[in-house]
Amino acid sequence: MAKGNKTKGTAPPGSSLAQNKRATFEFEILERLEAGVVLKGSEVKSMRDGKISLAESWAQFEGEELFLLGAHVAEFPQAHRRNHEPLRPRKLLLHRRQLDRLHEAVQQAGMTLVVLQIYLKDGRIKAELGLARGKKIHDKRASIKSREQQREVRRALREHG
Numbered sequence: 001m002a003k004g005n006k007t008k009g010t011a012p013p014g015s016s017l018a019q020n021k022r023a024t025f026e027f028e029i030l031e032r033l034e035a036g037v038v039l040k041g042s043e044v045k046s047m048r049d050g051k052i053s054l055a056e057s058w059a060q061f062e063g064e065e066l067f068l069l070g071a072h073v074a075e076f077p078q079a080h081r082r083n084h085e086p087l088r089p090r091k092l093l094l095h096r097r098q099l100d101r102l103h104e105a106v107q108q109a110g111m112t113l114v115v116l117q118i119y120l121k122d123g124r125i126k127a128e129l130g131l132a133r134g135k136k137i138h139d140k141r142a143s144i145k146s147r148e149q150q151r152e153v154r155r156a157l158r159e160h161g
Contacts, residue, residue, distance in 0.1 A: 017047050017125070019117040020054040025140065027114055027132035033102075035059075035127045036093035037068060037118070042079035043090075047125055049076075052118060059092060059113035059129055061103055066092040068115060068127060092127060105131060 023029070039047070046052070051074035060069055068090040075083045094102070105111055116128040135143070 016117050016119045017050060018052040018054050020057065020115055022055065023114045023116055023130060023132070025143065026135060027112070027130065028135055029114075029116070029130040029132050030111070031131040032116065033094065033098065033129045033131070034121075035066070035129055037125050037127050038091040038093065039125060040084045042076040042082060042084050043073050044125060045079070046073050046076040047118065048120075051076075054115050054118065057115045059115060059127075061106065062089075064099070064103075066094060066099060066102070066113070068092055071115065071118075092129070102131065109133075 053072040055072075057071040058069055059066055061067075070087065071090065072086050073084065075086060102113065106113060111131055111133050114130050114132050116130045118125060118127050120126075
């Protein structure tokens with residue numbers, strides 16, 4: 001048997017479990033933060049199997065605490081009745097200073113907190129949050145145009161050299 005990851009389908013340490021690719025298109029990311037996530041055992045197993053979707057997820061303050069909302073974590077089949085709700089709110093763990101600064105930024109500047117990715121770090125599941133401002137339609141068009149120009153340049157360099 002090969003060395004390394006012995007269980008089929010689980011993610012190796014340090015790897016991304018899920019990404020929110022739409023977030024960078026819909027929002028201008030001003031700052032990135034790493035947060036811990038409070039999870040149940042069946043959620044951890046399901047996430048390690050890659051059964052998580054961040055498509056409609058965001059972070060929101062409820063009182064003084066920050067919660068991950070809208071992230072869908074599929075039920076783990078072997079958990080039976082000790083399973084979790086797929087769309088339940090999950091508490092995010094940050095330092096008090098970070099929470100206070102983010103709470104102030106969200107209230108004053110009209111920004112939002114989006115979840116960019118969920119990944120493994122030292123055996124723990126972490127969430128990468130982005131303090132973001134929504135893009136206007138012309139901003140989205142500009143980002144598409146610049147992406148296509150970069151693609152053209154790479155293609156020309158590849159064909160030329």
